Amino acid sequence: xxxxxxxxxxxxxAMALLFxxxxxxxxxxAARLGWSAVATGFDAxxxxxxxxxxxxxxxxxxxxxxxxxxxxxxxxxxxDISAPTRVRRFLSRFFVVLIVALAIEGLVATFxxxxxxxxxxxxxxxxxxGVGVLLTxxxxxxxxxxxxxxxxxxxxxxxxxxxxxxx
Numbered sequence: 001x002x003x004x005x006x007x008x009x010x011x012x013x014a015m016a017l018l019f020x021x022x023x024x025x026x027x028x029x030a031a032r033l034g035w036s037a038v039a040t041g042f043d044a045x046x047x048x049x050x051x052x053x054x055x056x057x058x059x060x061x062x063x064x065x066x067x068x069x070x071x072x073x074x075x076x077x078x079x080d081i082s083a084p085t086r087v088r089r090f091l092s093r094f095f096v097v098l099i100v101a102l103a104i105e106g107l108v109a110t111f112x113x114x115x116x117x118x119x120x121x122x123x124x125x126x127x128x129x130g131v132g133v134l135l136t137x138x139x140x141x142x143x144x145x146x147x148x149x150x151x152x153x154x155x156x157x158x159x160x161x162x163x164x165x166x167x
Contacts, residue, residue: 008074009075013071016071016075019063019070020064023060023061023064026056026057026060026063027057027060030060033049033056038050044115048111048112048116051108054104054108058101058104058105058108059105061097061101062097065094069093073090088142098134099131099134099138109123109124109127110125
Protein backbone atom coordinates (compact mmCIF):
# COMPACT_ATOMS: atom_id res chain seq x y z
CA UNK A 1 0.00 0.00 0.00
CA UNK A 2 2.94 2.36 0.70
CA UNK A 3 4.09 1.88 -2.89
CA UNK A 4 0.68 2.95 -4.24
CA UNK A 5 0.55 5.92 -1.85
CA UNK A 6 4.05 6.95 -2.91
CA UNK A 7 3.07 6.71 -6.55
CA UNK A 8 0.05 8.96 -5.98
CA UNK A 9 2.23 11.50 -4.16
CA UNK A 10 4.58 11.59 -7.15
CA UNK A 11 1.66 12.05 -9.56
CA UNK A 12 0.18 14.79 -7.37
CA UNK A 13 3.57 16.48 -7.24
CA ALA A 14 3.87 16.37 -11.02
CA MET A 15 0.38 17.86 -11.41
CA ALA A 16 1.19 20.62 -8.92
CA LEU A 17 4.39 21.39 -10.81
CA LEU A 18 2.50 21.62 -14.11
CA PHE A 19 -0.08 23.97 -12.57
CA UNK A 20 2.72 26.15 -11.16
CA UNK A 21 4.51 26.24 -14.52
CA UNK A 22 1.27 27.16 -16.28
CA UNK A 23 0.81 29.99 -13.77
CA UNK A 24 4.30 31.32 -14.48
CA UNK A 25 3.73 31.19 -18.24
CA UNK A 26 0.42 33.05 -17.84
CA UNK A 27 2.10 35.73 -15.72
CA UNK A 28 4.85 36.12 -18.33
CA UNK A 29 2.29 36.46 -21.13
CA ALA A 30 0.29 38.97 -19.07
CA ALA A 31 3.42 41.00 -18.34
CA ARG A 32 4.37 41.05 -22.01
CA LEU A 33 0.84 42.04 -23.01
CA GLY A 34 0.75 44.78 -20.37
CA TRP A 35 4.18 46.08 -21.27
CA SER A 36 3.39 46.27 -24.99
CA ALA A 37 0.08 48.01 -24.17
CA VAL A 38 1.86 50.69 -22.13
CA ALA A 39 4.58 51.07 -24.78
CA THR A 40 2.01 51.87 -27.48
CA GLY A 41 0.47 54.71 -25.50
CA PHE A 42 -2.27 55.44 -23.03
CA ASP A 43 -5.45 54.98 -25.04
CA ALA A 44 -8.53 52.75 -25.20
CA UNK A 45 -6.62 49.97 -26.97
CA UNK A 46 -3.99 49.97 -24.22
CA UNK A 47 -6.70 49.88 -21.57
CA UNK A 48 -8.30 46.89 -23.27
CA UNK A 49 -4.94 45.09 -23.34
CA UNK A 50 -4.35 45.82 -19.66
CA UNK A 51 -7.80 44.46 -18.83
CA UNK A 52 -6.97 41.27 -20.76
CA UNK A 53 -3.66 41.04 -18.88
CA UNK A 54 -5.56 41.26 -15.58
CA UNK A 55 -7.72 38.33 -16.74
CA UNK A 56 -4.59 36.29 -17.48
CA UNK A 57 -3.13 37.10 -14.07
CA UNK A 58 -6.41 35.98 -12.46
CA UNK A 59 -6.14 32.66 -14.31
CA UNK A 60 -2.52 32.40 -13.12
CA UNK A 61 -3.63 32.91 -9.53
CA UNK A 62 -6.13 30.07 -9.90
CA UNK A 63 -3.49 27.76 -11.34
CA UNK A 64 -1.00 28.64 -8.60
CA UNK A 65 -3.58 28.20 -5.84
CA UNK A 66 -4.54 24.80 -7.24
CA UNK A 67 -0.86 23.83 -7.21
CA UNK A 68 -0.49 25.00 -3.61
CA UNK A 69 -3.65 23.17 -2.54
CA UNK A 70 -2.48 19.94 -4.16
CA UNK A 71 0.90 20.17 -2.45
CA UNK A 72 -0.52 21.00 0.97
CA UNK A 73 -3.45 18.59 0.94
CA UNK A 74 -2.07 15.60 -0.94
CA UNK A 75 1.67 15.69 -0.32
CA UNK A 76 2.43 17.48 2.95
CA UNK A 77 -0.69 16.68 4.97
CA UNK A 78 -1.62 13.45 3.21
CA UNK A 79 -5.10 14.39 4.41
CA ASP A 80 -8.15 12.20 4.60
CA ILE A 81 -10.68 14.14 2.51
CA SER A 82 -13.63 12.07 3.74
CA ALA A 83 -14.05 14.06 6.98
CA PRO A 84 -16.64 16.88 6.76
CA THR A 85 -14.23 19.47 8.16
CA ARG A 86 -11.53 18.58 5.65
CA VAL A 87 -14.00 18.64 2.74
CA ARG A 88 -15.27 22.08 3.76
CA ARG A 89 -11.77 23.48 4.12
CA PHE A 90 -10.53 21.95 0.88
CA LEU A 91 -13.50 23.13 -1.16
CA SER A 92 -13.45 26.55 0.48
CA ARG A 93 -9.84 27.08 -0.58
CA PHE A 94 -10.69 26.08 -4.11
CA PHE A 95 -13.94 28.04 -4.36
CA VAL A 96 -12.57 31.31 -3.02
CA VAL A 97 -9.92 31.35 -5.76
CA LEU A 98 -12.29 30.12 -8.46
CA ILE A 99 -15.03 32.62 -7.63
CA VAL A 100 -12.65 35.57 -7.52
CA ALA A 101 -11.02 34.54 -10.81
CA LEU A 102 -14.37 33.99 -12.53
CA ALA A 103 -15.65 37.33 -11.24
CA ILE A 104 -12.56 39.08 -12.64
CA GLU A 105 -12.97 37.20 -15.92
CA GLY A 106 -16.64 38.25 -16.01
CA LEU A 107 -15.62 41.88 -15.56
CA VAL A 108 -12.98 41.54 -18.28
CA ALA A 109 -15.57 39.98 -20.60
CA THR A 110 -18.01 42.79 -19.80
CA PHE A 111 -15.48 45.52 -20.58
CA UNK A 112 -14.43 43.74 -23.75
CA UNK A 113 -18.03 43.30 -24.89
CA UNK A 114 -18.85 46.94 -24.15
CA UNK A 115 -15.98 48.14 -26.31
CA UNK A 116 -15.77 45.49 -29.03
CA UNK A 117 -19.04 43.63 -29.48
CA UNK A 118 -22.12 44.52 -27.39
CA UNK A 119 -23.80 41.35 -28.66
CA UNK A 120 -21.45 39.45 -26.31
CA UNK A 121 -22.85 41.17 -23.20
CA UNK A 122 -25.41 38.41 -22.46
CA UNK A 123 -22.55 35.89 -22.28
CA UNK A 124 -20.57 38.09 -19.91
CA UNK A 125 -23.71 38.60 -17.80
CA UNK A 126 -24.29 34.84 -17.76
CA UNK A 127 -20.77 34.34 -16.42
CA UNK A 128 -21.37 36.87 -13.65
CA UNK A 129 -24.73 35.28 -12.79
CA GLY A 130 -22.95 31.91 -12.64
CA VAL A 131 -20.45 33.43 -10.20
CA GLY A 132 -23.35 34.56 -8.04
CA VAL A 133 -24.87 31.08 -8.12
CA LEU A 134 -21.51 29.52 -7.19
CA LEU A 135 -21.09 31.96 -4.32
CA THR A 136 -24.58 31.26 -3.03
CA UNK A 137 -24.12 27.50 -3.37
CA UNK A 138 -20.81 27.68 -1.55
CA UNK A 139 -22.44 29.58 1.31
CA UNK A 140 -25.22 26.99 1.58
CA UNK A 141 -22.67 24.18 1.50
CA UNK A 142 -20.66 25.76 4.32
CA UNK A 143 -23.79 26.26 6.41
CA UNK A 144 -24.96 22.68 5.95
CA UNK A 145 -21.47 21.31 6.48
CA UNK A 146 -21.26 23.03 9.86
CA UNK A 147 -24.09 20.81 11.07
CA UNK A 148 -22.14 17.71 10.02
CA UNK A 149 -19.07 19.02 11.86
CA UNK A 150 -21.08 19.38 15.06
CA UNK A 151 -21.93 15.67 14.83
CA UNK A 152 -18.23 14.76 14.49
CA UNK A 153 -16.13 17.06 16.72
CA UNK A 154 -13.19 14.66 16.46
CA UNK A 155 -12.99 15.44 12.72
CA UNK A 156 -12.27 19.10 13.53
CA UNK A 157 -9.54 18.03 15.96
CA UNK A 158 -8.01 15.76 13.29
CA UNK A 159 -8.08 18.57 10.71
CA UNK A 160 -6.36 20.94 13.14
CA UNK A 161 -3.69 18.37 13.92
CA UNK A 162 -3.01 18.00 10.18
CA UNK A 163 -2.43 21.76 10.02
CA UNK A 164 0.57 21.34 12.32
CA UNK A 165 2.38 19.66 9.41
CA UNK A 166 2.49 23.02 7.61
CA UNK A 167 4.22 24.91 10.43
